[in-house]
Amino acid sequence: MQELAEGQMFARYRILRALGSSLVGESYAAEDTLLDHTVTLKVTHPWPSLPNSARYQFFQEMQGISLIVHPQLTAILDCGDAQGRLYITRTHTEAGSLLSDVGRTHFPSPLTPATAIGYASQLAEALQYLHNKGYIHGALTFSNILINSIPNASASLETTPFLIADAGYTYFAQHMGQLQTIMLPATAAPEQWQHHYSPACDQYALGVILYFWLAGRLPFQGRPQEVLRQKQYGLPPSLIALNPYVTMEQEAILLRALHPTPRDAIPPCSHL
Numbered sequence: 001m002q003e004l005a006e007g008q009m010f011a012r013y014r015i016l017r018a019l020g021s022s023l024v025g026e027s028y029a030a031e032d033t034l035l036d037h038t039v040t041l042k043v044t045h046p047w048p049s050l051p052n053s054a055r056y057q058f059f060q061e062m063q064g065i066s067l068i069v070h071p072q073l074t075a076i077l078d079c080g081d082a083q084g085r086l087y088i089t090r091t092h093t094e095a096g097s098l099l100s101d102v103g104r105t106h107f108p109s110p111l112t113p114a115t116a117i118g119y120a121s122q123l124a125e126a127l128q129y130l131h132n133k134g135y136i137h138g139a140l141t142f143s144n145i146l147i148n149s150i151p152n153a154s155a156s157l158e159t160t161p162f163l164i165a166d167a168g169y170t171y172f173a174q175h176m177g178q179l180q181t182i183m184l185p186a187t188a189a190p191e192q193w194q195h196h197y198s199p200a201c202d203q204y205a206l207g208v209i210l211y212f213w214l215a216g217r218l219p220f221q222g223r224p225q226e227v228l229r230q231k232q233y234g235l236p237p238s239l240i241a242l243n244p245y246v247t248m249e250q251e252a253i254l255l256r257a258l259h260p261t262p263r264d265a266i267p268p269c270s271h272l
Contacts, residue, residue: 013033026042030089042088047084090166103142116210136171147161147162190232211254214246
């Protein structure tokens with residue numbers, strides 16, 4: 001799929017530059033020509049077979065999520081359908097995500113347990129707030145955790161450096177079966193391969209991210225099918241062996257979040 005070009009108009013947005021692409025579509029920094037500010041524009045791949053009922057569901061979901069106000073959830077500013085493609089716009093952050101140069105420089109893993117758990121607790125609180133409103137993120141991963149501020153020596157763990165972006169957006173594409181490939185991110189829960197989504201999937205994704213922050217590596221490694229088998233039938237390597245500052249209690253809590261079964265019976269995100 002050819003990307004939108006710099007200067008090209010899409011709906012009321014003028015493309016400034018491409019930010020990246022994913023299984024769902026492309027992301028751009030764009031100028032909102034009506035309100036005269038920069039936004040992040042997320043455009044899906046063309047879905048010619050998408051029924052009108054699914055488009056209606058998309059608008060309904062995005063409009064509902066746009067009403068949720070939380071300091072760690074990026075605001076959905078607009079959603080629509082243009083040139084046969086669904087789109088949303090959200091608040092733009094220049095620093096990018098955990099995968100950006102800024103993210104890799106200022107949040108290198110492994111982190112200390114206090115720092116990693118502090119960050120994860122903030123993200124868990126935001127996810128729980130989303131769940132309490134009746135929605136799930138459905139595709140939490142490193143690329144949609146945005147850098148809101150850069151930590152410094154005087155910053156406390158109460159300072160919130162992250163924003164969670166794209167709640168419900170990728171989940172909609174996965175749920176509607178419109179992805180270009182069956183590949184899912186490294187943070188996906190095992191049940192997502194069977195198109196089963198619940199708040200437990202968000203907790204699993206957060207568990208993968210926390211494990212990475214503590215261990216300096218992903219909990220499961222290998223080819224996609226090997227990773228899936230590990231997620232379905234096994235547990236990751238011991239955290240204590242990878243980070244001696246992790247306590248047995250901390251390891252047990254995290255391994256419970258990453259346990260393959262039973263997924264629906266685990267406590268909510270706020271308990272993590």
